[in-house]
Amino acid sequence: MKSYLLVVSLLCLSKVFGQSMSEGEKMFNNYEYQRAYSIYKSLYATEEFQTEDLKRFAYSSFVIGEFQTSYNLLPRLLESENIEPYFSYMKGEVCMHLKKYGEAKQAYLNYQQLDDEYNVSVKIQSCDLINSWTDQEHIEVKNLDRNDSKADFCGVKTPYGRIEYHEEGVDSSGNEITKERIDYSELVVLKPFITDSNGVLHRLMIDEKFKYGSISSIAIHAATGIAYLTISEPISADLFKLAPHIYTGTWDSENYSILSITPWVNGGFSDSTACAHLSISENGKYMAFSKMQNDQSDIFTSQFNDNLWSVATPLTAVNTSLNEMYPLFLGDTMLSFSSDGRPGYGNLDVYTYNLTSQAINHLKSPVNGPMDDFNFIYESADSALFVSNRFGGKGDDDAYEIVFRRFIPEPVVEPDSSDYFAFFENWVDQKIYFDFDKFNLKRDVKIIDELVVLLAKYPTVSINLEAHADKRGEVGYNDVLSQKRAETVQSELEKLGISKSQITIQAKGEKEPIVDCVKCSDEIYAANRVVIITLKK
Structure with a gap:
């Protein structure tokens, strides 16, 4: 008797299940993807999903934005025999929504080998670039x-x-x-x-x-x-x-x-x-x-x-x-x-x-x-x-x-004679020296505090960094070396709070040496490895 009841129960369950699957297919064919998705989701715990049912479930999930569900279904679906190339394309789209750009690129490449209905060349390029983009503030x-x-x-x-x-x-x-x-x-x-x-x-x-x-x-x-x-x-x-x-x-x-x-x-x-x-x-x-x-x-x-x-x-x-x-x-x-x-x-x-x-x-x-x-x-x-x-x-x-988010500049403070003109009058160009073939700052280098305060207070004031190298080495190499020295000083100034817009750079290389010479001593070489900070109104 118990065996009979069990068989009857299983038959009834199978009939209900079949009717539900049929209803899901009906909703899908009527483009009612939300309802189709709900039916398939409630039935997925069973093992009776055939490939066509999986296709409808995965596609319904994709269309209504249930991308994680679609993503979870696609590996099993893509292992099926004679699966349509579209599902490789769909995996690429799903992965783009989930920001899995590496997987998206591979899916598009797989699709590209199978079909050409959709041009995915630009999408493949996008997968390589998208992580380098910064969101709009x-x-x-x-x-x-x-x-x-x-x-x-x-x-x-x-x-x-x-x-x-x-x-x-x-x-x-x-x-x-x-x-x-x-x-x-x-x-x-x-x-x-x-x-x-x-x-x-x-x-x-x-x-x-x-x-x-x-x-x-x-x-x-x-x-x-x-x-x-x-x-x-x-x-x-x-x-x-x-x-x-x-x-x-x-x-x-x-x-x-x-x-x-x-x-x-x-x-x-x-x-x-x-x-x-x-x-x-x-x-x-x-x-x-x-x-x-x-x-x-x-x-x-x-x-x-x-x-x-x-x-x-x-x-x-x-x-x-x-x-x-x-x-x-x-x-x-x-x-x-x-x-x-x-x-x-x-x-x-x-x-x-x-x-x-x-x-x-x-x-x-x-x-x-x-x-x-x-x-x-x-x-x-x-x-x-x-x-x-x-x-x-x-x-x-x-x-x-x-x-x-719009940048609103601080109001410009008009110069007054108490500090502005006095600072310019007493200013002496600051020189920062470098070791041979180096562009990192020496430990004892110190940017004068008054310069930082003045530039922060008066945004219209700027400075020029004139960078030099001694004449040992190739001309092109020395041009690059002097540029790097200027950029090092610029970076240090920015760390102190000076705006990049207030800084200009002139990389002189070995041209226009501070001290010219034919037979140069170590002291003269050292004098030419320098960045000069010039103040401009």
Whole structure:
């Protein structure tokens, strides 16, 4: 009887287990990865997980940000026969999130030998560089209050207020879904809003024909009163309209509306390309936008002359063989953009580009991270806004504000005759001597205390370190030796609290000796192994 009951119990348990595994697969196939993960996690203690179940469990964990779980599953999965190359790629991504950069590099290298669907060359470079990067100094990173469970984008400031974008839901009849029920809406589209000078948020009104359009960027050309906007139509039967394109319309600042919307000449209509993420410089002379063709996104620019925009051309100094997108002008000559074609923390990273010098700067963590980071724009002198789909946010894409730690210099004290002028009048250049072929300080060397006090009190005062070597040895060697002697003195001065900005260096080598000679004595050689500290107003 006991044996019979045991068999019945095991059969029932097996049936329940099978049903649960089936439910997990159903959730997975419906893209409900959080629910699939919960089911698989509750069942993993058993030994009945097959390879396909492991794949679904590992992928669900990865998608919802349970990276440690995914990391623990992948070794067993990667030992399976005929496992897809994607899981080697996924291990690289998981390890990037866990900051296991050595393992990430090896996983990407393994994937590179198996498949080429994903270009991982830049990711491999990133694994070698990332530990050398220093985080951006900051006070805090804030998830903005207006974010909800869907996508929320920050946009540019205009003379009429800051533009921002929030996803809204509609049902099959076109009725708007309330925020409380947005997670149950049949369609979600991005809509534009503007915050006026009083902080009031206004919905921007668009032509009725674009009622179901998703609008991801707007720029207003102040000189002409024309608005440029990116629109895609996700419920259109026309495949061309499913992709974003750039349109123009008439801007009505009183009613916060854009009407009479028509296709823009550079908006991707003539060559059937997707165009989005447009931005106009503050002076109205330049426009930048991203253009996708052949499964690759590049940044294009156009110039405004004689009341017309020029033919858009690729920004070759910025574009790579991968993707560059989300350009935003920061004034007239600086542009922020996002790229996955340069070394970075993960997927899309934010960079800035100076149109004058063509210098490109990679922003460091916490602006950038392992996910997508974009739409970076300064909010004030010491803060900026950006968008990220990083884990831990409120929704799919959230807008964030970063407050930078800004250096505030001490007020400059004006010199007074009691110490400042007297010190200069009595100053005698200080000389620090070195042993032959050495650049370390002698034990008896002492920097005079009054010099340190004066430089700390008067930041406009500086010193020059003129470094010399005797003429024994090669000329090039002596140049380097004198440079090292100057740097040694500089380091000692910095330890005493003198700012590096107050110190200049001149390495003379054996040229311009303090004491010139043909047949030099040891005393003359010693006199030429010196760093001279000169005071400058």
